[in-house]
Amino acid sequence: MRAVLAAPPPTLLVIAKSPVPGRVKTRLTPPCTPEQAAALAEAALTDTLTALSRMPAGRRLLVLDGDVGPWLPAGWDVVPQSDGGLDVRLAAAFAHAARTAPDAPALLVGMDTPQLDAALLAEALSPARRTGVDAWYGPADDGGFWALGLAKPTERLAARLLPGVPMSTPDTGRALLDRLAAENLTVGRLPLATDVDTIGDARHVAAEAPESRFAACLRSIATAQEVTG
Incomplete structure (x- = not known):
């Protein structure tokens, strides 16, 4: 019980691009405009x-890749993304977390799952549920992953797990799971989720989280398209 009470809270990481027209969500255009x-x-x-x-x-x-905007809530520190491919940038993010809080678990998600369940993640990473878990893995239904957590992140472990994993392919998740298995890590599975890449993905996610800003934005866009169409 004493160890559970003393367990440090996790470091939470979000890897993202600044939402600048022409630089983000390009697979949504068309039917969406870049804006x-x-x-x-x-x-x-x-x-x-x-x-x-x-x-x-x-x-x-x-x-973050890019500049901060008024969308940034209080309580978040901003760290520039490193150079290199996404695999290298993910490893660098975990390395930074390890240097910042070496005794705390780290959980990283992207900006493509606005429907994520914070209560579910909080429960999965709670001190009582961490025992015996070395990593957390959230599969995406396109074959990738939407979340990755490490109970004891280190720069060396991140460098063994992520660089060289092919990103944005149907085999991305399997390749990462193979790396986790090769390190003999016990993996806690998070629920399957949909990343927003296409307009079909966007509609699916909006239906899952109808009260979200994302869903409201999609409804507004659909209305504007009906008017101009």
Whole structure:
């Protein structure tokens, strides 16, 4: 019981791009304009940051490619993304978390799942549920992953797990799971989720989280398209 009470709260990381037209959610165009796609990206990022702000955390880090906007809530520190491919940038994010809070678990998510359940994540990473878990893995239904957590993140472990994993392919998740297994890590599974890449994904996610900013933004865009169409 004493060990559970003394367990440090997790470091939460979100890796994201600034929601600038033409730089984010390009697979939504068409039917969306670049400005509409950026508005959806901003809504998704805001929903994600707001949800994670409700979770217990030692630190909250936004690992950002681009500039901060008024969408950033209080309580988040901003860390620039490193150079390199996404696999390298993810490893660098975990390395930064390890340097910042070496004794705390770290959980990283992207900006593409505004429907994420903060209460579920908080329960999964709670001190009572951490025992015996070395990593957390959230599969995406496109074959990738939407969340990755490490109970004891280190720069060396991140460098063994992530660089070289092919990103944005149907085999991304399987390759990462193989790396986790090769390190003999006990993995706690998080629920399957849909990343927002296409307009079909966006409609599915909005239906799952109808009260979200993302869903409201998509409804507004659909109305505007009906008017101009």
